Amino acid sequence: MSDSQIVVVDLDVSAADAPAVAERVRQWLLDEQIIVDEAESDWRDVDRAGPGWRATTEPGVGGASPDGIGATVGPHVHLPAENIGSSARCPVCGALVDSGAWVELASPVFTEWIEGSGVDRVPCPSCGAGHRTHGWLWDDGEPWALGFLGLTFWNWPELSDDFLARLRHNLDGHETCVINVHL
Numbered sequence: 001m002s003d004s005q006i007v008v009v010d011l012d013v014s015a016a017d018a019p020a021v022a023e024r025v026r027q028w029l030l031d032e033q034i035i036v037d038e039a040e041s042d043w044r045d046v047d048r049a050g051p052g053w054r055a056t057t058e059p060g061v062g063g064a065s066p067d068g069i070g071a072t073v074g075p076h077v078h079l080p081a082e083n084i085g086s087s088a089r090c091p092v093c094g095a096l097v098d099s100g101a102w103v104e105l106a107s108p109v110f111t112e113w114i115e116g117s118g119v120d121r122v123p124c125p126s127c128g129a130g131h132r133t134h135g136w137l138w139d140d141g142e143p144w145a146l147g148f149l150g151l152t153f154w155n156w157p158e159l160s161d162d163f164l165a166r167l168r169h170n171l172d173g174h175e176t177c178v179i180n181v182h183l
Ligand SMILES: [Zn+2]
Pocket: 090, 091, 092, 093, 094, 095, 124, 125, 126, 127, 128, 129
């Protein structure tokens, strides 16, 4: 059986603030019983879904309980795995960049950003405009994003707009990027 993930990347949190924000969001998810506190569970791994998980979806979504939620704290390239599109589109000039060429273009940017010596800016080979990784548009695939905090919902149904708004509120109102990942 294959796994799916919904990854919500905080696009604004700093490296320094990410651990505290992650702990605060975890406490909120516990308070809402969206996850359950188990002595053996580790937030940096996965916390099991709790009885309140339905509050994260549109009303009426049924089915079995999803698996759980984990957090990735620290610089990370969040990618869609099998849900990569065939090409990325520049949001300024509309040029299409084949996915293989785009990954080649972006890889050195990712490396420098992970090492802390670069900025999240992938330049368009056509018009030269630079965009943050999540700014590139994928018409037939999911976005990529760089961030210091990502929340991973394992085998979880689609998150409602209402829940995502409440989650953003608990992330200090930061912008987020939602990536539907298929492993
Ligand atoms: Zn362009």
